[in-house]
Amino acid sequence: MFEQCRPEDVGVDSRGLIQFLDDMKAKRLHMHKMMVLRHGKVLMKTSFAPWSTDDLHMLFSLSKSFTSTAVGFAVQDGLLKTEDRLIDFFPELLPCEPCDNMRKVTVRHLLTMNTGHDEEPRLNGDSDGSWERIFVRSYIAHEPGTHFVYNTAGTYMLSAIVQKATGKNTLDYLKEKLFVPLGISSDAWSEESPSGVPTGGYGLNVRIDDIAKLGQFFLQKGKWEGRQLLNEQWIRDAQTPWSDNSKWSGGPDWNSGYGYQFWMCTPANVFRGDGAFGQYCIICPDQDMVIAINSGVDDMGEVMRSLWKHVLPAVDRAGESGGALEKRLLETETPADWEDHGETAEDPVLEPGWAGSYRLAAGNPLGLTQIDLTDQGVCITDAQGRKIQFALQRSGWLKASLTPSLPGREGYFDQAAVRAARVGDRLVIHLCYTLTPFEDVLKLSFTEHGIVISAGRNISFGNNGPHEIIGFRL
Numbered sequence: 112m113f114e115q116c117r118p119e120d121v122g123v124d125s126r127g128l129i130q131f132l133d134d135m136k137a138k139r140l141h142m143h144k145m146m147v148l149r150h151g152k153v154l155m156k157t158s159f160a161p162w163s164t165d166d167l168h169m170l171f172s173l174s175k176s177f178t179s180t181a182v183g184f185a186v187q188d189g190l191l192k193t194e195d196r197l198i199d200f201f202p203e204l205l206p207c208e209p210c211d212n213m214r215k216v217t218v219r220h221l222l223t224m225n226t227g228h229d230e231e232p233r234l235n236g237d238s239d240g241s242w243e244r245i246f247v248r249s250y251i252a253h254e255p256g257t258h259f260v261y262n263t264a265g266t267y268m269l270s271a272i273v274q275k276a277t278g279k280n281t282l283d284y285l286k287e288k289l290f291v292p293l294g295i296s297s298d299a300w301s302e303e304s305p306s307g308v309p310t311g312g313y314g315l316n317v318r319i320d321d322i323a324k325l326g327q328f329f330l331q332k333g334k335w336e337g338r339q340l341l342n343e344q345w346i347r348d349a350q351t352p353w354s355d356n357s358k359w360s361g362g363p364d365w366n367s368g369y370g371y372q373f374w375m376c377t378p379a380n381v382f383r384g385d386g387a388f389g390q391y392c393i394i395c396p397d398q399d400m401v402i403a404i405n406s407g408v409d410d411m412g413e414v415m416r417s418l419w420k421h422v423l424p425a426v427d428r429a430g431e432s433g434g435a436l437e438k439r440l441l442e443t444e445t446p447a448d449w450e451d452h453g454e455t456a457e458d459p460v461l462e463p464g465w466a467g468s469y470r471l472a473a474g475n476p477l478g479l480t481q482i483d484l485t486d487q488g489v490c491i492t493d494a495q496g497r498k499i500q501f502a503l504q505r506s507g508w509l510k511a512s513l514t515p516s517l518p519g520r521e522g523y524f525d526q527a528a529v530r531a532a533r534v535g536d537r538l539v540i541h542l543c544y545t546l547t548p549f550e551d552v553l554k555l556s557f558t559e560h561g562i563v564i565s566a567g568r569n570i571s572f573g574n575n576g577p578h579e580i581i582g583f584r585l
Contacts, residue, residue, distance in 0.1 A: 112294055112320065112324070113148060113151065113152060113153045113320075113323070113327075114151070114152045114153070115152070115153050115156075116152045116153065116154055117154065118147075118149075118154040118155065118425075118430075118436065119430055119431060120152075120154070121149040121150050121152055121154055122149070122426065122427050122428075123147075123149055123154055123400075123425050123426055123427075123428075123430075124425040124428040124429065124430025125425075125430055125435060125436040126425065126430055126435070127421045127422050127423075127424060127425025127428070127430075128147070128155055128421075128422060128425065128436055129435060129436055129439050130421040131417050131418060131421040131422050132439060132443070133439075134417045134420075134421065135414070135417065136446075138410075138413060139451050140389075140406065140408045140410065140413060140414060141159065141406060141407045141408065141445055141446075141550070141569070142159050142389075142404065142405075142406045142443075143158065143159055143162035143168070143405045143406050143407060143445070143548065144157070144158045144159070144162055144163075144164050144168065144319040144403075144404070144405040144406075145157055145158075145319070145402075145403070145404050145405075146164075146319050146320065146322070146323045146401075146402075146403040146404075147400065147401070147402050147403075147422070148323055148326070148327055148400065148401040148403075149398065149399055149400045149401075149426070150399050151327060151331075153323075155436065155440070156319075157440045157443050158319075158443070159443045159444060159445045160443070160444040160445060160508055160528075161445065161508035161510075161528030161543050161545050162405070162445070162543070162545050163545065164318065164319050164320065165318070166318070166526070166545055166546060167296065167298070167299065167300075167316040167317060167318055167546055168316065168317070168318065168319070168390070168405045168546060168547070168548075169316055169386075169390070169523065169546065169547050169548065170313070170314075170315045170316065170317065170322075170386045170390050171313050171386030171387035171388065171390055172263065172312060172313055172384075172385065172386040172387060172390075173315070173322070173384045173385055173386035173390040173391070173392060174266075174301070174310070174311065174312060174313050174314055174315035174386065175263075175266045175311070175312050175313075175372040175384060176325065176372050176373055176384030176392060177285060177289075177315055177325065177384075178266055178269055178270050178273075178281070178285075178309075178311040178312070178372060179222055179266075179269065179349060179371045179372035179373070180285070180289060180325070180341070180349075181269075181270070181273050181281055181284060181285040181288070181289075182218065182222065182269050182272070182273055182371075183341050183345040183349070183371075184284070184285070184288040184289070184341060185272075185273050185276050185277055185284070186345065187341060187342055187345065188277075190276040190277055191218060191272065191273075191276045192218065193217065193218045193219040193222065194217050194218070194219060195217060195218050195272075196214070196215070196216065196217055197213070197216040197217065197218070197220075197221065197247065197268060197272070198213060198214060198216070198247060200271075200272050200275050200276070201243050201244075201247050201271075201275075204241065204243055204244040204247050204248070205247055205248070206248050209247065209248070210250055210251055212227050212251035212252070212253065212254060212255055213247065213249070213250075213251050215227075215254070215255045216251065216255045217255070218269070218272065219353075220255045220256055220265075221262075221265045221266070221268055221269050221272075222269065222353075222371040222372060223256075223259075223353040223354045223369060223370070223371065224259055224260060224261055224262050224265060224354055224356075224369055225255060225256050225257070225258065225259055225353070225354050226251060226255055226260070226262060226265055227251040227252060227253035227254055227255040227256070227257065227258050228249065228251055228252070228253075228258075228260050228262060228265075229252045229253070229258075229260065230260065231260060231261065231262040231263060231264045231265065232245055232246050232249040232264045233245075233264070234246065234264050234267060234304070240304075240305030240306060241305070241306055242264070242267055242271075242304045242305070242306065242308075243268065243271050243306070243308075245264075246264055246265075246267070246268050259354045259355060259356045259358075259359060259369065261359065263312035263313060264312070265312075266311045266312030266372065267304065267308070267310055267311045267312050268311075269311055269372075270308055270309050270310065270311030270312075271304075271306075271308045271311075274308050274309075280307070280308075280309065281308065281309045281311065282299075282300070282301045282309045282315075286299070288340070288341075289325075289328070289340070289341075290321075292335055292336075292338070292340055293321075293324045293325075293328060293335055294324070295317065295321040295324055295325075296317055296318050296320075296321050299315065299316060299317045299318075299321065300315075300316050301314045301315045301316070302314030313386070313387075316546070319403055319404075319405055320403075322390075322391075322392045322403035322404075322405075323392075323401055323403040325384070325392055326392045326393070326394045326401035326402075326403060327401050328340075328341075329346055329349070329350070329394050330394055330395075330396060330399065330400075330401055332346045332347075333345065333346045345371075348370070348371060349370050349371040349372075349373055350370050350371075350373055350375075350382045350394070351370050351371075352367070352368020352369060352370060352375045353368075353369065353370055353371075354368065354369040354370075355368070356368060356369045361412070362412045363377045363412075364376050364377055364412055364415050365412075370382065372384065376393070376415065376419075377415075377419065378395070378419055378423060379397065380395070380396050380397050381393065381394065381395045381396075381397075381423075382394055385411065387411075387548075387572070388406070388407050388408060388409070388411075388548040388570045389404060389405070389406030389407060389408035389411055389414055389548060390404070390405055390406070390548070391403065391404040391406075391411075391414070391415075393415075393418070395423065398423060398426045398427075400423075400426065402418060402422070405548070406548060407547075407548030407549065407550060407569050407570055408548075408570070409569070409570050444508070445508075445543065445550075447505075447530045447532065447539075447541045448539060448541045448552045449532055449534050449539060454534050455534070456505060456532035456533065456534050456539070457505075457532065457533040457534075458505050458532070458533065459503040459504070459505055459531040459532050459533050459538055459539075460533065461484060461485075461486060461503075461538070462557070464557065465484055465538070465557050466484050466485055466486065467483075467484060467584055467585070468481060468482075468483045468484075468584070468585040469481065469482050469483075469484075469561055469562045469582035469583060469584055469585065470582060470583050470585055471564075471580055471581070471582045472580060472581045472582065475566075475578065475580040476566070476574075476576070476578040476580075477493075477551075477566055477578065477580065478493050478494050479491060479492070479493050479494075479580065480492050480493060480494050481585075482555075482562070482564075482582060484538075487502065488500060488501055488502040488503055489501055489503065489531075489540065497513070497514060498512075498513070498514045499511050499512070499513045499514075499527065499542075500512045500513075500514075501527075501529040501531075503531040503538075504529075504530065504531065505530060505531060505532045506530070507530070508528040508529065508530055508543065509528060509529055509530070510527070510528055511527040511528060511529045511542065513525055513526075513527060522546070523544065523546055523547050524544050524546075524547070524549075525546070526544065526545050526546050527542055527543060527544050527545065528542070528543045528545055529541065529542050529543070534554075536556065536557075537554050537555055537556050538554075538555040538557075539552065539553070539554050539555070540552070540553040540554075540555070548569075548570060549568060549569065549570065549571075550568065550569040551566065551567070551568050551569075552566070552567050552568075552569075553565075553566050554566075554577075560583060560584060561581065561582050561583040561584050562581075562582040562583075562584075563579060563580070563581055563582070564579070564580040564581075564582065565577045565578075565579055565580075566578050566579075566580055
């Protein structure tokens with residue numbers, strides 16, 4: 112789709128890209144996929160094994176920017192207006208007397224995270240499974256338009272509004288209007304609510320090329336291959352800082368203003384969609400550049416600070432890589448845990464007393480019940496009887512066999528890769544779930560009667576460990 116070129120061909124000094132990659136490696140911030148465009152050409156596209164640009168990837172809140180684009184098309188089609196009131200779309204779900212501020216909430220307030228909530232409504236648990244009912248019956252403390260609160264539930268309501276206004280599944284409508292014209296993956300999919308509405312604020316799964324296409328679409332002010340698909344006014348409005356989020360937590364790149372489900376960034380005129388653990392669509396109009404990233408990081412701000420420090424200054428700067436970037440991109444394999452921490456590792460040969468089957472203590476945080484170790488490999492079983500099996504190999508990521516998956520949202524953990532090593536007197540297993548940003552590290556210590564597993568996840572919304580799991584030999 113996009114023409115490939117060398118960075119210097121479009122006025123970008125390759126050294127800035129190399130410095131960014133080196134910075135991420137030094138800080139142990141794992142990039143999974145990255146794509147950089149300038150003047151509509153790909154100057155860098157890479158993946159970090161075992162992740163691949165061929166695979167879909169969870170977007171988390173980067174889904175919001177796609178959802179707001181669907182709203183833009185519905186407005187353009189005359190099916191709704193930004194000043195339409197929320198309650199007018201769902202009159203059948205209202206209490207007898209909705210609160211005064213709920214009566215005032217509009218589509219624009221939902222787009223700009225300015226509904227007036229003190230906290231976003233929790234869309235879980237309702238007698239009829241209606242997330243819409245929960246939202247429209249929630250209490251709004253502030254005058255809509257005066258109080259910014261990050262509100263994923265509000266983005267869900269945008270998805271529900273689009274579905275109601277168009278009479279089509281929101282993702283199907285977005286595919287018709289945006290995905291098909293741009294050549295975005297036809298197998299892109301989204302999680303849905305109990306009522307069959309795409310979740311909107313999270314749950315979309317696309318490829319890195321698709322993220323870059325969304326960015327380029329906004330960079331081109333809604334035009335694609337000579338056709339104006341979405342009007343320029345919507346594109347301008349989407350990147351306008353309607354909301355004052357200066358008091359919001361997160362740091363400068365979360366305090367610079369908020370548009371239509373897009374964050375304003377600290378560099379002038381740069382805006383972005385982003386999602387938890389490092390999913391980015393960064394749009395730089397002054398540089399005519401798009402940066403798309405999938406990653407698994409616990410410090411999203413540090414990634415952006417490095418981009419602002421190394422990549423943006425490389426634009427329109429003289430440079431000659433002499434093939435240095437191409438060489439650097441040959442070194443993009445995700446490091447195993449022992450490599451990240453500079454530990455001496457040996458091939459994962461089992462001691463004679465290690466092989467066997469171990470029953471794991473019930474109620475452990477990973478929901479695992481048994482681990483079987485043989486010279487041929489490992490099999491881990493969870494409480495639902497699902498299994499993951501893999502050979503023990505230190506160098507090179509091996510595909511693991513899952514039947515059908517480990518605990519998690521259905522389908523997300525169906526694809527994994529693994530490396531293993533002896534580190535001192537422990538067996539270390541590093542698992543990467545390559546449709547997600549998640550990685551698990553299991554460190555196995557063996558005792559006279561069983562096993563002790565120190566288990567940690569690279570990132571999570573809660574406690575990512577390490578958790579101690581006790582196992583007893585069967």
